[in-house]
Amino acid sequence: MRKMKAVAALGAAAALGLTACSGSGTPHEAATVFPSDTKAEITFTWWGNDERAEWFNQALDLFNEEYPNVEVVRNFNAWGDYWTSRNTEAAGQALPDVLMMDAGYLGEYADKGLFLDLGAYEGGLLDTSGYADTLLESGTVNEQLVGVPMGYNAWSMMYNKDLLDELGVPYPTDDMTLDDLEAYVLQVNAAGATHDPKIYGAADYTGGLPGFIYDRMQHGEPVFTDEGGAAFDKGDVTDYLDSVADLRDAGDFYPVERSVALDPLGGFLGGEAALWFNFSTTVAQAMSDIGTENIGMVQAPTENGQHVLADHPSMLLSVAANSDEPDAAAVLVDFLANSPEVKAIFGASLGAPPTEEGRAAVEQSSSDLIDFTYLDSIADEITEPYPLLPSGYGSIEAKWGDLHEQLLYGDITTEQFADELFSEMDMLLG
Template identity: 65%
Template sequence: MSKRLPALIAAVGVTTLVLAGCSGGSNDAPTEVTFDEDTAAEISFSWWGNEDRADRFEQVVALFNEDYPNVEVVRNFNAWGDYWTARNTEAAGKSLPDVVMMDAGYLGEYASKDLLADLTPYRDTLLPLDGINDQVLGSGTVDDQLVGVPLGTNAWSMMYNKDLLDSFGIDYPTDDMTWDELNDFILEVNEAGGASDPRIYGAEDYTGGLPNFIYHLMQEGNPVFEEDGTASFDEKDVISYLDSAADLRDDGDFYPVERSVALSPSGGFLAGETAIWFNFSTTVLQGMTDAGTENIGMIQPPLEKGEDAHVLAPKPSMLLSVAKNSDQQQAAAAFVNFLTTSPEVAQIFGTSLGTPPTEEGRAAIDQTPADTVNLDYLASVDDELTASYPILPAGYGTIEAKWGELHEQLRYGDITTEQFAQELFTEMSLVLGS
């Protein structure tokens, strides 16, 4: 695709796809599907991203057309904000593209409005998804319907800056440590980094993000959201979680909130001023780039007290869905299968779409240092990826933003943990109707 063109629609190739035993309608899946290259199909495909991603998708579609030379893939992309504006407009008119890049925060909303096709009927034919495990597919399953196939995955992790720890002679954190042991580790780093300029801290307040609370709930074996999108946790759960870090927060042992606000949205780890960072594994590239070192380690977040095993879930970095309104669902399903399972696609994108969901895809990557850390981590926790990431309700992004806003007030001492929980649930009642 020419870089002189704006985010636009580009088309390549034509392939023929005959679908025997099906009506060709948008709502009824066929009982048997076969290919016949005498019939042509055209599908539209939309995603968010930039020109670099568009160039890579151009290569991918060319590869797809080597297998299916008569399927025309009409492509369109937007920046993140514009993307959802356009999709929401299309959703209102039930005119979504045949294949839609989907975010985990929107999947539940679009599925609840009956906008996404159930891909389950295609699993034995056009969409075998070989090599993608059930935990990964569970993150795209709503009400027992497969409505999204993860294009890439990652897992919650705890990263640490080896350069900082080496400079202080402090041992690296381990994957069997508890939260209490992490607190002791944070204090050890604080003491060693007290004379540094700028001062080095162990970590920012780790209760500051909603994803870490989700991790906490999963460790305790508790659900996060019900099928109707309402919260499975209550105010007491939130208060107890926030209070678990109260001693460090009250004693000023976390990275200063004033400095966090000044650096927002990057934070202390990316500035090279904290040793620990909780985030999803694919963000290690950002960590290396911003902190200015490739010497970053990655392990599971701490264990709950008394537990000896983690409960981790592969979170989809993005998913692919087929529109319920599509009259080319069969061709779309074949395209989704190619994008998510082809090692050639993984080789083209690396981990820029998340970690490829298949072992063959991961093996095909020409690894950068960040890829190596990420892939080694995921391989090390493979036996502990035992759950599917919770389906996030419509409005999740608003709830996550509210958590961050309230947490900043908590760190400044403007509200209590009880007020935090009350205001969070007030927001959720508006957003989720709970």
Template identity: 60%
Template sequence: MSLKTLSAVALTAVAALALSGCSGGTAAPAPGESFDPDSSAEITFAWWGNDDRAARFEQAIAAFNEEYPNITVVRNFNAWGDYWTARNTEAAGHSLPDAVMIDAGYLGEYASKNLLADLNPYRGGVLPLDGVSDAVLGAGTVQDKLLSVPLGTNAYSLMYNKDILDELGVPYPTDTMTWEEMDDFILQVNKAGGATEPRIYGSEDYTGGFVGFIYAMMQRGNEVFDADGKAAFTEQDVVDYLETGKKLRDAGDFYPVERSVALAPKGGFLAGESAVWFNWSTTVLQGMTDAGTENIGMVQPPLDAGEKTHVLAPHPSMMLSVAANSKQPQAAAALVNFLATSPKVAEIFGTSLGTPPTEAGQAAIDRQPADTVNLDYIASIQDELTASYPILPAGYGTIEAKWGELHEQMRYGEIDEKQFAQSLFSEMSMVLG
């Protein structure tokens, strides 16, 4: 999804307000200083979600007020679509909430419009972010400005249904598999599952999502988008990636596209009809719920032949920013720090906001089965979480959706890999300018 184009005049006003840091003759506190406990502040905080998330935030803010009793937090939340409609309107009027939840797909656009405050100046005071790694913070850093702090993270993974593989007598996938070995695994599952009802397949087409392409580019040390939000990859990069699955695709060895379309948005893994699922680690709860088993394993995605080390990135599940127009940036930054790093908050939310970005937060969780699988996976790949997730440009949601649309056409045989790449770049030329 992408935001509507904002008025250049309004955006200039936002930037000017952020730089002035004052209203009604009262200067904003100097960055880096601690919030004066004898002073008071009222800040607004907005997030998207449901009533359950709102109830958890009520608990989290109550815990925050034990530490900062003189900061009043005015809360507001909406469902996803209504949330961004409201933020659009506020952005145009340079009146965003002081603390605002941001999705990774919107960060690039909000950054380009100067709507978010640089939080680096507060790192020496109310925003130390103790225990949050540079790789995690890199996902919220645009042109050296820390504009957003992840409340939770996850990582790209290969999930597998142990019940299916045990029943078929097929060994589990490993964290050292190559893509060629992955293809062999899929064929082995297909052969063993050919007599079952319904028939069991090894996998959906693993080139079906743009996220998988991002992983492949990062694994090869390539940029995905440049600092201006333009594609840093080529049509040939897209073709080369799609052709990694061509042999199985042409032979009909992936989970059938007709069945995928019929089951949408579930897919084969969630229906209990395919053995593996490439997705973010925190979606393991959905996997367990829909597939009807807690017996789910998780390893890193395969490597190209000759590669020895995975290049993985902590992917921000949701992020918190301070608005450039905030009149109380220190108080808002204090709230961001508390929500991102307090073990009390992690205990309240579990992994529902993603994996807590600190070890102390992860240790505070009362683990349920899905939490255990997710957190054990994250712990096992710490040495391979060496990159920051790329900043996604304005219009990223449109590009991601176009990839899915074109991939379905390709699987039906309506277009080939080169036509896929050409159509994708045609779409990006309009979306990214």
């Protein structure tokens, strides 16, 4: 059980000297009660735009209504500036008390001993009883709970109902095999051949690293090692890319030239392709960009129509190991992660709330309804935590996309794709 792992990790954390001192208790002797009149000052930082900042300010104002003597020093940055600042702070062991984390950075920071093990607070100041074990595992590094998800999503296949209705093509189903998918793409292509502009079934769906991760999961294969290296080889990459070579070589995917011309929309968001493979929360973007609420969502096809699914954390909250007020920081994490009032403020903008109570507090938009319904439908099939991503993952994902565009233009082969990808990973991962 995950909770047993968290408790067992406490002694290891103390032995490593990663615990921070506080007048109200150290992490391995964590307080179970935090009186509302306790005085403390903590810092909290997040990334995002002005709209997200307004929402966080509203949430923190609610926190101060409950804990009026806990001063929260607030700060936010745009995405790029955020990580520049955090990396500088991390080098000096001076991270903010509470910080928003991305799954791609969680392992890197945790491996450096920069986070508090929040497992010590479970059942006390931190309530995780409504969270799926698989989701909490995605915030667990070296058997320590270092990130509490504020929201989650899952890999999916979206489809444009308006286009398919216009073409007279039935909607895809959640039990499709990869062979079924290939046949479906060709069916849409044939129906949309005389449309102006021509309608395609899909863009090349090997174009993103998350799709490769999904494929690895279906085969029960790991993606990255515990040490942060690749758990796959060049042959795995070429096999994946070559699995759709017939469609690619025949020009049956949405044309790369047209996709580049429509950038950043691409075929699906531009209303010229029927299918899109992405995380479920992005249905809101699809509705906005295409200008329709008629978007459906099913599980992405697999080799045999069976699925191995994971809940993917969209945002996480962590507490710095250098915090002088770990109990106050843990209380803030609990409030932001669990308060129904906070969930009502953010809706599903940070991903679907992880608990039933949180989801019930959201006044669901049309996109939320599709996302939540999809997540409910696959709940019994979410059996794995999302793979822990290594430091440098974002650069590796970007490299995959760049190489895939070159592949579509015919500038490189799949073997050259794999060679260049591994050269990038060797540089980033060691």
